[in-house]
Amino acid sequence: MKQTSFEKTILRMSAALVLVLLAGAFLTTIHAEASDDTIVYWGGGKRCHVKGCKRLTKDPALLAKMTKMTYGGAKKKGILLCSRCPGSSTPGKANPAGGKKKVGKDYGKYGRKGAKARKAWLKIPEKKYDSNTKVYCDALWMRVHEENCPMLVLKQKKKVITLGQADKEGWRIGESGQSGRQRCCFKGYRRNYPEKDISGDAMGIVQKLKNGKLKWHLAGCHRFTVKRDQTPMTLKEAKQARAYMCPHCVERGPSLTTADLETLKMRPTAPVFTPPEDWTPVPFSPHELPSKKEMNMLIKETLAQGSGIQEAVYKDPVATMEEFMGRRFFFPVGQWLAFYLGYRATGDKRILESLRVSARHYRDLCGKYPSVARQKAKNPEHMTFMYSMAVSARLTLQLARKHPDQVSQKEIAEAEGFLKAMVATLKPVCEGNDNLDPKMGIPKKLADDFRSRAFNRAANGIGTYAMASAALKDLQAIRNTTEYQPQIDLYQKCVQQWVKNWKSVGCLYTEADGKKYFYYPYGASEKPKIQDGLKFYGADDQGHFGHCMQGAMLMYDATPELGVDDDFMTAIANAIYHNSYTKNGSIQCPSADRIRPLSRHPFALPIDRFYMFEAFRDGIIDGQCSKLSKRKKAEKNSGYSARLKTLHAQYLKALRKDRTLVYLGETK
Ligand SMILES: [Zn+2]
Ligand SMILES: [Zn+2]
Ligand SMILES: [Zn+2]
Structure with a gap:
């Protein structure tokens, strides 16, 4: 909402008048709830301040430049007091519950993202729930759900208690997701008792990290994989062994069960690959098959x-x-x-x-x-x-x-x-x-x-x-x-x-040289700004683009007639090729990059998940490695993942010529 200078002047004049009238009362009321008559200072954006707010400048020159108005007028424009303003009820850093209710909970122990997610729940308007409401208890994490929660599975096998009891016992209420950051049910519920923490005799597993440190988790934590040869250990024992506690586990809270290592031992195992001493892996060529010996090594590495x-x-x-x-x-x-x-x-x-x-x-x-x-x-x-x-x-x-x-x-x-x-x-x-x-x-x-x-x-x-x-x-x-x-x-x-x-939703653009380029936004419902046939939005970043392409590859392979065909894959390859010689973390076409380059995440190549596009545009692999020294490039491309992807690019190239090809080297 832009104001004309005339409107601003009127606002300032009327605000000044009101200020004079209210000046006396104002100073005494700053700590009460801000009323509609309270004078506020606005310097643009969605927030305004009252005098006495830490965030409001004390510099009289700057203060004079700010727009002054009544809080009632500000609210009509959608401008609210900042959360730190005295008397503010706006939710925010200083005001997790919107000032309506004292929460006093320390979410700091849940880490930055964990605290952020939980504070955001407090912005959901409070809703009253009958404490006798039936809740369904999970079996893995100490969480309860509402009867109609979409995350609730195997309902008939779950323990049922009341909401009041769950709160008192410290169950997480309506939390889901790997670290409990999603809110699946009981939206707007405010707890009365604290959440239960993990106790010293909780049974978990200690993971040995590459740097030698020991890290204690509860089985089921998404940050590690339970393996058959691990030893269960209580938190107390782990601390004595100088292990530290996984922050995601702290955030997620207690578990109600433990891993069944005996059953896990019955799962099939993969063969172990030990590289022969006389073997030094070298990069594969995107054009010629590697030697039989090299192929065999790659197979063994894959099987492991x-x-x-x-x-x-x-x-x-x-x-x-x-x-x-x-x-x-x-x-x-x-x-x-x-x-x-x-x-x-x-x-x-x-x-x-x-x-x-x-x-x-x-x-x-x-x-x-x-x-x-x-x-x-x-x-x-x-x-x-x-x-x-x-x-x-x-x-x-x-x-x-x-x-x-x-x-x-x-x-x-x-x-x-x-x-x-x-x-x-x-x-x-x-x-x-x-x-x-x-x-x-x-x-x-x-x-x-x-x-x-x-x-x-x-x-x-x-x-x-x-x-x-x-x-x-x-x-x-x-x-x-x-x-x-x-x-x-x-x-x-x-x-x-x-x-x-x-x-x-994406943008298929033909550049002056006749080459087509395809790029698309991260969010499927993003509305682009369109200019000369180019679309501007949050173009997907290299890493996520890489995930997406693995799906496109399956479509190209199985159902090219449904839209992901040679032409389309070539247009994607062109965009990837172009991007590798820029510094942009998001992939777009050359014309879009000239007008507005974008990095959803910082530029970071090479990504070997793009190597397959060598089948649609020569030089993709070199492009991905164009920012590396010769030595670093050889190091990257002699790695297992890069060799596998380089060889798969050869398969895709052969598949383009013979759509019935099941595997590379099949016709030999
Ligand atoms: Zn303020
Ligand atoms: Zn739920
Ligand atoms: Zn963990």
Whole structure:
């Protein structure tokens, strides 16, 4: 809201008049609640101040330049007192509860982000809840939920107490997410008793860090992985062993169960890779196959990655499902990506078999806890827990169609099982014609999600849909049936609509040299400023762009006809190439960068997740490494991850020439 200078003058004059009239009363009332007549000083922005506020300048010259008005007038313009102003009820740093109620809670112990999240909850207007309200107790963390909370799973297996009791006993109320920073229910509830802290005899696990330090966690903390060979230890014991406590665990609070290391020991293990003494890894060429010996090393390194099963096992199985619900799969899981790329790049069936380990685990989860799996699969970000099911089925069935002699009936049947589990899990998410979005023609809830969820969070789930649809097509061909056509059509529609929306929100721009570039914003619902066909918004940063591309790669691979095709991948490659020679942390096209370069995060390359685009534009890998010295570049590119990605770029290049190619070197 801009004021004309005339309006400002009028305001100043009237304010000065009121000031004179009220000056006497003013000084005595500054510590009471600010009234509508209170005179306030405004220097622009959404906040104003009363005299006596620490944040208000004492310099008379500066003070004279500020606009003075009544607080009533300020409020009409949407300007509120700052939280530090005497008599202020505006929530903020100094006023977590908006001054309405004393809270006096020390959120400092929860860290900067943790405190920020909890203070934000206090901005939700207070709501009264009957202390006899039924609450459902989680099994993993000491949290309770409302009956209709969307995060509540396996309700029938949970202990029920009253809200009053939960508050008194120190349960976290309506908290969810890995560190408890999300508010899922009981919004606006204000506690009466403090939250319970972790006690000295709480059983946890000590993690040895690379720097030699010991760190104590509760099992289930997302900052470490519970392993079979770890020793459980109480917090007291850990402190005696000079371990420090994980800050995320402090924030999340007490656990109600412990890891079941015996059951964990029964999970399949990965072979250990010990590099031979006479072997020094060297960078792979993006054009020529490495030697047989080098290929074998890469395969062995890949097989040693571990299955990538995310959640641990607890004595209470409900706790295991709660941890599963809290896990994030969308990056996607590093091991699954490595297995997928590794198989495409080498054709080694042991790698495909490694991918199946987690696929079996999550197939069984879908069978045993269908309600949990369905809840998790509701949006493309979380449905990615089925990534290894879809991708391993696709690889198995694609191979079976092309080389029937290389795949057993048992393998085909297992792939079919993975797909059946997916179809059953996704049924309530994308089937049914009751409430279709008129624009997208898919269920309204999913369509709304497509339009609002960050692209980089959704892309790998959409890629998983693409893979599942391609695998179902293979299955129909092998089984000589059309049984799965409805699901194939649905999944493909989802992919198509998501891509269409991604492209329409994003910016596909043709530069003067005729080359096309594609970039897009971080937020799916961001409204761009459009200028000469260029879109300006919070263009996605390199790191998140990298996650997003792993999903695009699956779509290119499985369903290029749905929008992620050669031309589109080339336009993305052009943008990535251009970006690597700038200093901008966000990826845009050259013309947009000339007008308004952007860095959502600081420039930080190389990112080897971009190496695959070498298949669409020569020099991508060199571009990614263009800021490195020769020595640093060789160091980076001789690493496992860079070698794998360089070889996968060769696969993609070969795939462009032969769309039936299952793996690199297949035709030799
Ligand atoms: Zn103030
Ligand atoms: Zn809840
Ligand atoms: Zn922890």
